[in-house]
Amino acid sequence: MRRTGVSRRQLFRTSGVAALAIPAAGFLTGCSFTDPGTGKPTGATLDRLKQQGYARIAIANEPPYTQIKPDGTVTGAEPDVVAAVLERMGVPEIEGVVTPYESMIPGLNANRWDIIAAGLFMKQSRCSQVAYSQPQLVSTESFAVPAGNPKSLTDIASVKSDPAVRVAVLPGGFEDGALKNAGVPPAQTVNVPDGRSGIEAVKAGRADAFFLPTLSLNSLEAEGIDITPPIQDVQQTGSGAGFRQQDRDLVTAYDAELEALKGTPEFDRILDEWGFSGDAARGVTREELCSVEG
Known part of the structure; x- marks a missing residue:
């Protein structure tokens, strides 16, 4: 699996958001899947990601959920799971974009990134704006x-x-x-x-x-x-990868590979590394977490 690394990339700041620069073959030189008039992706999103060879993901740099290492590598529990699933889907790389939580959904819908992979917990208001995958983390x-x-x-x-x-x-x-x-x-x-x-x-x-x-x-x-010990009067929290509502086909394909990954030791190894439980993620559904008020 190839992670976002320092090869041909550097950390830069744009529009108040820290991001990892895309290789020259990426969007800096244009992409046939992007409408030049609106900047919006065209065609099937998964086809675009496969062709360009990477997916842009929104992260918060909040370990253990997300983290950027000193060499610029994007890691953390959620990006590591997302990277593993995307590799199974034929998308070998991830590119991280650091942004505040309140900007993640607007940025997703404005096509600044393809996926939210930041431990953005599911709840009713978010599930009405984002097409979440099945749960990947429970906290x-x-x-x-x-x-x-x-x-x-x-x-x-x-x-x-x-x-x-x-x-x-x-x-x-x-x-x-x-x-x-x-x-x-x-x-x-x-x-x-x-x-x-x-x-x-x-x-x-x-x-x-x-x-x-x-x-x-x-x-x-x-x-x-x-x-303090875990707080008891707050509802169970958990997250999955977040996609645009119009990318339902991508979510369906992602869920299929996520389910396959959950059946392997690799899923538990990824979560164990960051202190999470694979069994906890398997034991709750998207519908249950999306019922959380807020």
């Missing part, structure tokens, strides 16, 4: 709090019970939506741009907790910070 949620958890924050209810509590969130992330759906006032949330900034907000006293998936918080371990 839990926790708070990062000052050592000793002085505010005794163990769940969303404990946040709501104290109007003075401030919780850091990534805007547009699942956790931001979970707090809003639970009726936590906007004044109790502190927006931060990334995981490290959330930890720093807690350490500096700007927030009493940082709400994020348990595994993400564990990867951000810092002195003076504790990670």
